[in-house]
Amino acid sequence: xxxxxxxxxFLLLGSLLxxxxxxxxxxxxxxxxxxxxxYLNTRQLTNDKLEAKGVIEISADKEDFGKKITFDFPKSGLxxxxxxxxxxxxxxxxxxxxEMIVTQETEHINFFAILDRRDLTKGETPEITExxxxxxxxxxxxxxxxEQ
Numbered sequence: 001x002x003x004x005x006x007x008x009x010f011l012l013l014g015s016l017l018x019x020x021x022x023x024x025x026x027x028x029x030x031x032x033x034x035x036x037x038x039y040l041n042t043r044q045l046t047n048d049k050l051e052a053k054g055v056i057e058i059s060a061d062k063e064d065f066g067k068k069i070t071f072d073f074p075k076s077g078l079x080x081x082x083x084x085x086x087x088x089x090x091x092x093x094x095x096x097x098x099e100m101i102v103t104q105e106t107e108h109i110n111f112f113a114i115l116d117r118r119d120l121t122k123g124e125t126p127e128i129t130e131x132x133x134x135x136x137x138x139x140x141x142x143x144x145x146x147e148q
Contacts, residue, residue: 026064027059027060027143028058028059029056029059029069032056032108033053033054034134034135034136035052036053037050037052037133048116049117050114050115051114052088052112052133053110054110054112055111056108056110056139059106060102060106061105064102064145065102065103066101066102066145067143068101068143068144069099069100069102069142069143070141071099071111071139072139072140072142073090073111073140074091074137074138076088076089077137079113079134080135081129081132082131083127084124086115088114088137089114089116090113090114091111093109093111094109094112095109111137113135
């Protein structure tokens with residue numbers, strides 16, 4: 001009798017889980033391309049500010065359409081060419097409010113790191129300063145959905 005009752009509870013729990021699984025949709029966010037400057041040649045630097053670019057990919061199911069995603073970046077950071085570290089002044093997102101509403105299954109969003117050119121060329125030789133700079137940034141991502 002007790003075995004029969006345990007079996008019924010197990011079947012009830014299993015059926016509830018099967019019916020509730022499709023309701024848990026998942027938004028996946030990953031950095032497809034890390035922050036990267038193009039190859040820098042110190043003799044060609046003319047702007048006061050330099051910009052590195054990275055790409056974030058957001059993948060969602062159709063059930064996730066309408067969810068709001070917000071992005072928050074740290075105030076500053078670092079990048080390196082494996083010979084020299086440079087300080088990033090600020091991070092930017094191509095979205096003006098640093099937030100978006102999910103409307104597609106896959107979306108790519110550009111983000112940028114801004115640094116002062118003078119921080120890059122502080123008396124070092126071109127062999128140390130030139131190269132491909134890369135960096136990663138911790139991004140705080142929040143997801144909001146409407147009440148059902």
